[in-house]
Amino acid sequence: xxxxxxxxxxxxxxxxxxxxxxxxxxxxxxxxxxxxxxxxxxxxxxxxxxxxxxxxxxxxxxxxxxxxxxxxxxxxxxxxxxxxxxxxxxxxxxxxxxxxxxxxxxxxxxxxxxxxxxxxxxxxxxxxxxxxxxxxxxxxxxxxxxxxxxxxxxxxxxxxxxxxxxxxxxxxxxxxxxxxxxxxxxxxxxxxxxxxxxxxxxxxxxxxxxxxxxxxxxxxxxxxxxxxxxxxxxxxxxxxxxxxxxxxxxxxxxxxxxxxxxxxxxxxx
Numbered sequence: 001x002x003x004x005x006x007x008x009x010x011x012x013x014x015x016x017x018x019x020x021x022x023x024x025x026x027x028x029x030x031x032x033x034x035x036x037x038x039x040x041x042x043x044x045x046x047x048x049x050x051x052x053x054x055x056x057x058x059x060x061x062x063x064x065x066x067x068x069x070x071x072x073x074x075x076x077x078x079x080x081x082x083x084x085x086x087x088x089x090x091x092x093x094x095x096x097x098x099x100x101x102x103x104x105x106x107x108x109x110x111x112x113x114x115x116x117x118x119x120x121x122x123x124x125x126x127x128x129x130x131x132x133x134x135x136x137x138x139x140x141x142x143x144x145x146x147x148x149x150x151x152x153x154x155x156x157x158x159x160x161x162x163x164x165x166x167x168x169x170x171x172x173x174x175x176x177x178x179x180x181x182x183x184x185x186x187x188x189x190x191x192x193x194x195x196x197x198x199x200x201x202x203x204x205x206x207x208x209x210x211x212x213x214x215x216x217x218x219x220x221x222x223x224x225x226x227x228x229x230x231x232x233x234x235x236x237x238x239x240x241x242x243x244x245x246x247x248x249x250x251x252x253x254x255x256x257x258x259x260x261x262x263x264x265x266x267x268x269x
Contacts, residue, residue: 002269004075005031007251008120008160010038010216010233010259014070015047022256024050030251030261033074036120038162040068040106059083061106068106069120069161077111077118084108084147092143097135099127108144110151115268116241117151121161126182133187136164141191145198148236156238157200162216162259163234167192167202170211171231183232200236203248203264213250216259224252235264244268 007030011017014037017026027050035054043060054072059082061067071080083103084094094102102124111118124140126133148157165188169175178184196202204213214229223229235248247265254261 003265003267004033005263005265006034006036006118006158006160006235007032007261007263008036008038008233008235009254009261010122010162010257012039012257012259013041013065014049015042017256018047018049020256022254026254026256026261030254030263032072032263034111034118035072036109036118036160037070037072038068038120038122040070041065042068057109057111059106059109062104063100066105067122069109069122071109071111071118071120073111075113077113079112081110081112082106082108084143085150088143088147088150092139092146094139094143097132099132102135102140108147112155116156116158116238117154119148119151119157119159119161121159121163123162123164125164126185126188128182130182130185133182133185137187137191141188141194145194148195148200149198152238156240157236158238158241158264159200159236160234160262160264162232163192164232165189165192166230166232167196167234170209171214173211173214173228173230183230195236199239201239201242203235203237203245204231204250204262206242206245207248214252215250215262219258224258227252233259233262235262237264241266 166172215233217224217229
């Protein structure tokens with residue numbers, strides 16, 4: 001692989017995206033080399049994706065119609081690993097809460113390629129009443145960082161997906177009234193900052209500064225048309241890949257989900 005274009009998209013139900021006709025439009029216009037999906041809400045036998053010339057690797061949640069990630073790819077990976085390793089689960093006590101076991105929710109899929117590890121992640125939502133914040137802050141985020149650093153010992157990392165947090169005030173349209181609410185709590189932002197402090201780079205910010213760039217919009221109050229949104233989907237990369245990323249973009253014109261796709265393009269030669 002030399003030039004490679006990678007997309008990530010929280011589809012909020014792959015069957016709905018296909019039924020709306022949005023899948024065909026996206027695949028034809030974006031032509032990804034690799035596509036990471038989150039919140040697929042389906043098992044492979046429940047959906048037949050139109051011809052897309054991509055090898056499909058699904059990691060569905062045990063609970064029907066919930067969560068789940070997938071990696072669809074033109075280049076065949078060396079291997080695909082689903083979920084946290086047992087040592088990470090044990091060390092960081094990533095176990096169940098009142099909502100269930102996050103390890104059974106199809107939240108992390110990792111593909112190994114010759115030049116990098118690719119991670120598709122759907123981070124647990126803290127919930128409106130913050131009832132899942134402790135799982136997120138005390139267990140999930142530290143475990144995810146530890147896993148990235150474990151993988152990075154052998155190859156650079158590209159970690160993408162829905163991190164369910166706006167990192168800075170520039171990453172949401174209305175920061176002040178949302179301070180302390182899910183997606184913009186001190187704990188969630190600290191968790192994301194820990195990735196940055198460990199040396200991982202928010203690739204979008206290599207090319208774009210300021211606010212107005214969002215990846216998720218509420219269904220209420222015509223928020224998407226007014227661009228009253230949040231940037232909660234990211235591509236994090238190892239510092240060693242920084243000079244190989246030639247573009248990082250958000251694609252709000254692709255419809256079908258309350259999230260829009262994001263992408264990076266790398267020149268690996």
